[in-house]
Amino acid sequence: MSTLSPVAETARLEAATETLAEYIGYLNCEIDAEQEKVGPNPERVTALERELDIVLGERRALTPSNRDIINRALYIxxxxxxxMHGGTP
Structure with missing residues (x-):
């Protein structure tokens, strides 16, 4: 059971949604960049695609009550x- 206010819960959900969207965009860019290389690394592409599949699944499954996905987005x-943007965690 959560002790957070509804406003705090909504803010966490929105932050998680935005984080997942940005991470999905990053993974797509990395896949595209690797595939455009003269000698792309197929193992890297496969690993990135697997990660993308996982994150896309999490994004589809994201609901206000799915605390595991929200926490993974916010804390991982x-x-x-x-x-990646030059900040410190």
């Missing part, structure tokens, strides 16, 4: 994206 994916 968001710090990775923040580091």
């Amino acid at each position: 994916y968001a710090p990775v994206l923040k580091r």
Whole structure:
């Protein structure tokens, strides 16, 4: 049971949604960039595609009550994206 207010719960859901969308965009860009190389690394493409499938599934399954996905987006994916943008987690 959550002790957060409805406003806080909504903010967490919105932040998780935006984080997942940004991570999906990042993965798509990485796949495209790898495939455009003269000698693309098929293992990297496969790994990125698997990660993309996982994150797309999480995005489709995201609901206000799915705390596991919200927490993964906020505590796993968001710090990775923040580091990529030059910030510190």
